[in-house]
């Protein structure tokens with residue numbers, strides 16, 4: 161297999177799905193239903209650019225499954241968005257929502273564009289036209305988008321507004337990840353990092369390890385990585401290394417994460433932080449530690465470097481950071497993997513809370529959000545461990561098996577409408 165094939169997200173998803181489905185002795189018909197998305201929408205969106213010319217952008221929305229509830233998943237803006245990638249991410253969302261047992265299916269969207277070279281006005285017009293094209297397919301009961309790569313609270317506010325104008329009333333529950341004053345949820349920003357910290361706590365308990373002396377390395381200091389590092393720091397973990405795209409820091413006595421956050425806010429980079437040493441960014445993730453958290457992007461642990469990792473636990477903050485070939489290498493090395501569809505599910509769980517609060521019109525305190533999130537994450541961790549033990553499979557396959565079992569059960573119970 162070439163490195164390019166190894167990194168294809170659809171192949172990676174399909175390989176794990178097939179393996180888990182086989183282990184479950186999944187009925188042939190259900191297998192066929194769940195292997196492919198329910199609906200794939202392609203739109204070509206004309207946008208008036210600032211210089212008066214018209215550009216046409218291609219956008220996708222893939223709805224993988226709606227068996228357990230409305231489809232749920234982010235929208236990304238990037239030059240390399242492809243249908244295969246959006247398909248894979250949509251399926252991952254189905255499995256992720258099922259692992260944490262929330263009543264959503266899976267979807268994902270994307271527009272091929274280069275947002276770094278577009279003005280706010282161009283981005284707003286593109287977002288509104290993309291939303292307008294999707295009006296028949298999205299909605300609080302149908303499909304609920306959220307932010308993903310290069311989209312944010314503002315993008316969600318534009319989608320919410322456009323959708324509301326079309327249906328004739330304000331509909332906050334059509335998207336999640338909104339600003340708090342527009343129906344967003346308290347605690348959403350920190351939720352993915354928070355879920356990761358709960359998984360780390362549970363993994364230590366499961367493996368008979370302690371927080372004291374537990375060294376953590378985090379790759380990526382964005383939303384997920386910085387919140388995970390901060391929460392783990394507050395719980396007493398020793399964050400010894402942090403990498404970013406432009407540099408890395410190490411301090412074997414522990415990095416003062418609040419001080420680093422302050423430094424980054426002022427300097428715009430983690431580099432130059434006085435209380436840690438600079439380090440080679442590619443080598444940092446191979447340094448000895450108890451927990452490694454890839455929280456940057458996909459395909460960072462591959463056949464090329466898996467052998468070199470020296471962590472006891474790999475807690476996947478990013479989506480798809482590990483390839484299937486790397487999975488086999490890590491299994492041989494007995495690395496305890498907390499797979500992405502469990503580890504980073506805190507984000508979609510808080511999105512579910514946002515949707516619930518919008519539909520109730522009653523908003524929870526941050527403490528209530530956090531408390532409910534902690535319960536769901538720790539129960540889901542235990543559910544995955546039960547599957548791993550009873551089926552004698554690794555944690556990733558266990559998470560897939562749990563998810564597929566739940567979606568297959570609902571699909572069978574609803575019956576075929578054909």
Ligand SMILES: NC(=O)c1ccc[n+]([C@@H]2O[C@H](COP(=O)([O-])OP(=O)(O)OC[C@H]3O[C@@H](n4cnc5c(N)ncnc54)[C@H](O)[C@@H]3O)[C@@H](O)[C@H]2O)c1
Pocket residue numbers: 352379380381382383384385403404405406455456457458477478479504505507508
């Ligand atoms: N934000 C969420 O709630 C959420 C939920 C689930 C999964 N995820 C996944 O987590 C990952 C990170 O998401 P985010 O929201 O934190 O994004 P982000 O853009 O806020 O942060 C990513 C960070 O990683 C850094 N980075 C990029 N490439 C790197 C590299 N090769 N080495 C080191 N650092 C690198 C970037 O500079 C950035 O600071 C993505 O895979 C995303 O799909 C995010």
